[in-house]
Amino acid sequence: MKKIIPWLSFLLLTILFMVALFYDRTIIGRHSGVLSFELNRIGSIKAIFKGPVNYVVDGFVGSPANLFQPWLIYLIAYPIGHVLTSFIYGYMAVVAIFTYLTLAIAYLVVKQVTNNNSQAFLFATIWTFAAYRTFDITRNVAGEALVFAFIPLAFFLAFINW
Numbered sequence: 001m002k003k004i005i006p007w008l009s010f011l012l013l014t015i016l017f018m019v020a021l022f023y024d025r026t027i028i029g030r031h032s033g034v035l036s037f038e039l040n041r042i043g044s045i046k047a048i049f050k051g052p053v054n055y056v057v058d059g060f061v062g063s064p065a066n067l068f069q070p071w072l073i074y075l076i077a078y079p080i081g082h083v084l085t086s087f088i089y090g091y092m093a094v095v096a097i098f099t100y101l102t103l104a105i106a107y108l109v110v111k112q113v114t115n116n117n118s119q120a121f122l123f124a125t126i127w128t129f130a131a132y133r134t135f136d137i138t139r140n141v142a143g144e145a146l147v148f149a150f151i152p153l154a155f156f157l158a159f160i161n162w
Helices: 005-021 034-047 077-083 087-114 117-128 131-138 142-161
Strands: none
Touching (some): 005 087, 005 117, 077 087, 087 142, 117 142
């Protein structure tokens, strides 16, 4: 039972974070102008194999929607958004998955280094809800927020190979 407590705590923290971000069914940071770009990327996954130029969204005006980040980070958002009739729900699911993933990886890395559950949990919480990562999410930049999940892993790999 003691081994499952951090994982359930991460689930609870992720849910609380999502409630805080998407309170009253609005998206914090929707004014940034990036959200429409991100939602267009999710909507254009339907035409992923037709070519690099997206004609699905933006009134059938061709626009290269995936020059900077790969399609892979939004593959789960398309089916969720399609089923729930709004790609915003798909985007919310991606943010929740990235938040849980960041908590889990940070916890596992510090637990491996220190062998201390309390230190690992504290680091994972502080790292995941750090100001800049939260700022990236409120700017609706999911790709940059995903990077925060893997930075502790990169440092850990450098640490063990030192």
